[in-house]
Amino acid sequence: MTATNGVSKAPGCIPAPNPGQTFWQQDGNIEFSDYRSTETLPEQTDILIIGAGYAGTSTAYHLLAEGTKNSITILEARGVCSGATGRNGGHLRPDLYGHIPTYIERAGLEAAVEIAEFEIAHVPAMKKFIREQGIDCDFxxxxxxxxxxxxxxxxxxxxxxxxxxxxxxxxxxxxxxxxxxxxxxxxxxxxxxxxxxxxxxSMSPYKFIIHLTKLILASEQVNLQTHTPAVSILPDPSGGYTVDTSRGKIHADTIIHANNAYVSGLLPEYEKNIIxxxxxxxxxxxxxxxxxxxxxxxxxxxxxxxxxxxxxxxxxxxxxxxxxxxxxxxxxxxxxxxxxxxxxxxxxxxxxxxxxxxxxxxxxxxxxxxxxxxxxxxxxxYDSHPHIGSVPNKPGQYINAGFNGHGMPVIWLSAKGLAKMIAHGAPFEKCGIPRLFQTSQLRIDRAQNGTEGKGDILGTASFGATKQ
Structure with missing residues (x-):
């Protein structure tokens, strides 16, 4: 992975082109697997979201709910919900005690409890949203x-x-x-x-995201481009960024990295932070x-x-x-x-x-x-926490990624908080997201230097587990 002359580029960390099919897609009616709102890629967008899974579609939805008038373009390397969200176990299960004792030791009781209560809040929040929207997702x-x-x-x-x-x-x-x-x-x-x-x-994550996609595409502000991987980001001298894709270039004022496991492909500083x-x-x-x-x-x-x-x-x-x-x-x-x-x-x-x-x-x-x-x-x-918020030293770029196989009870309200930051300029502390989730240069450096806070990749705590 490289970052030269201000360019963020790492073409090796993009999704494989032919993922195996999952049970959630078994009926063969895989909606939005090959969908483009417009035949050609827009030349410009106010907000560019990279990734059309749970994090990307949720952030787009919440941006609209927060009343943004900005144009939003979503780039997806494959089809909608073809990544981790459409391949998980459908388990909306908060972690009440699994890793919480470790977080208490690291950061104190208050910070650890923020995480548990944040995850617990997802169950009623998603139940309410699914009921109000009439979403058929086997909840x-x-x-x-x-x-x-x-x-x-x-x-x-x-x-x-x-x-x-x-x-x-x-x-x-x-x-x-x-x-x-x-x-x-x-x-x-x-x-x-x-x-x-x-x-x-429990629920069908695939059905939920497909319905959410339909909701956001009902707005003329949103343009979805599938099979369009972003391969590099370059600061534009006149402001914003030029994003190179497999189908041409697009200029964006704001970029949201919502491509989870693949985030280091365009943010190489996260190479050791999100594996x-x-x-x-x-x-x-x-x-x-x-x-x-x-x-x-x-x-x-x-x-x-x-x-x-x-x-x-x-x-x-x-x-x-x-x-x-x-x-x-x-x-x-x-x-x-x-x-x-x-x-x-x-x-x-x-x-x-x-x-x-x-x-x-x-x-x-x-x-x-x-x-x-x-x-x-x-x-x-690296430290078992998602990275959410403003990317250090890259004005106008945000991240919503690194969910440790545990995104179902974390992403929905994280995306809501991130949307408040972007739509209204709200500080992280006022957006309802646990403090330990905030991305920072300190967290980036700790992973790069191999110092304190290391998580146990694919591991579990003695009481509970952080798996979907």
């Missing part, structure tokens, strides 16, 4: 069940739970913790040693004509060897489950700094065969099998 309010099948991990989890309760946090009133045989009975997971339960949700990392997810179903056992919760399951999976049950009886990072983590070349989501991770591609039979009571004779499996590329940040 389901549920209990999320954390499960530990390793005795030592279960004991550690109980200790951390006790520590979190001792802080007197009101949101912990929603958490119920079980141990022993009660845990197996409550969770339905074979060999469960402990489990915890709290409010979460592209692959993961896997799959769809499991029972044979046609048979009925699946009831599974109306969502889950984070940890096996006896501490392999973690995140899982949602769907209204049609199907299952979407992913994770298994412990199985492929040693094979770094297969997933780390790898942007090819057309290829499965070989070390874990067979892990979910017979998963439901191995894991849940009542599924032994269900015939459940993997119907579709896919990979996705997530953006993991």
């Amino acid at each position: 389901n309010l549920c209990r999320s069940i954390d499960v530990w099948c390793n005795e030592q991990s279960a004991q550690n989890a109980k200790t951390v739970y006790g520590q979190m309760v001792a802080h007197g946090l009101s949101y912990m009133e929603d958490v119920v913790f079980y141990t022993g045989k009660e845990a197996e009975g409550i969770s339905g997971v074979k060999g469960a040693k402990a489990c915890a339960s709290y409010t979460a949700a 592209p990392c692959k993961g896997i997810a799959c769809h499991i179903a029972v044979p046609d004509g048979t009925k699946a056992p009831l599974l109306n919760n969502s889950y984070i399951n940890r096996t006896e060897d501490n392999t973690l999976s995140y899982l949602i049950g769907r209204n049609d009886g199907g299952i979407v489950v992913g994770g298994a990072a412990a199985k492929f983590k040693p094979f770094k070349y297969q997933w780390y700094n790898n942007v090819d989501d057309s290829i499965l991770i070989d070390a874990a591609k067979d892990y979910y065969n017979d998963y439901m039979q191995r894991t849940y009571h009542g599924w032994d004779n269900s015939g459940a099998a993997v119907r579709q499996i896919w990979s996705g590329v997530m953006g993991y940040s």
Whole structure:
């Protein structure tokens, strides 16, 4: 990756051209996969958004909701929602305690609780928006069940739970913790040693983004250009920036980098801050004509060897489950700094065969099998926090990226806050985003120098997990 003569350019960090298809797109009616509002690329736009996934479309929506009169152009290297958002597990699950103890140690209780409460707020906020807009995206309010099948991990989890309760946090009133045989009975997971339960949700991320895309395209201010990767950004002597794409140049006064794992392609200073990392997810179903056992919760399951999976049950009886990072983590070349989501991770591609039979009571004779499996590329940040806000030393450029495989309960309100900054010039502190999410030169330097605050890429805390 290079940055010479003021040019930001790194053509190697762009999405692979032919991603594998996911369950969310199974009906074959992949809307906006090849869509352009105008036949030719606009020569100029007030605001340019790079990326048409959850972060990009949400930011565009909130900019319009904030009343901006500026023109908005969205560039997408492939089709709408073809990246991590359209390839995740559909798990809208806040992290109430997983990484929060680590954040308390790093930055204090108040800053850590900001993150937990921010994520919790996403569930009612998105429920309300989806209801008001009449969005058909399979939204389901549920209990999320954390499960530990390793005795030592279960004991550690109980200790951390006790520590979190001792802080007197009101949101912990929603958490119920079980141990022993009660845990197996409550969770339905074979060999469960402990489990915890709290409010979460599940949904089809793809359906949500497609509907959101229709909403923003109803405005004449928005121009969407798919299959148009941005390859370089150059400051314009007269103001703003000239962005070179695969289909020509466009001038923009403001640029929003919402391309998550690929952000260092145009912001090379983030090369060590946000690393592209692959993961896997799959769809499991029972044979046609048979009925699946009831599974109306969502889950984070940890096996006896501490392999973690995140899982949602769907209204049609199907299952979407992913994770298994412990199985492929040693094979770094297969997933780390790898942007090819057309290829499965070989070390874990067979892990979910017979998963439901191995894991849940009542599924032994269900015939459940993997119907579709896919990979996705997530953006993991060095210190486990997203980077949101004004890009240091680049006036008019903003970032909304680095979600650590945990964007579902973070992006919607982050985009709302970022829109306030851009539309009204509001300071970061007045935009409702956790302070630890603010991008800064200090955070950039820490990653580049390999100093304090390092996150555990594809790792998990002792109590909870930050997976979608």
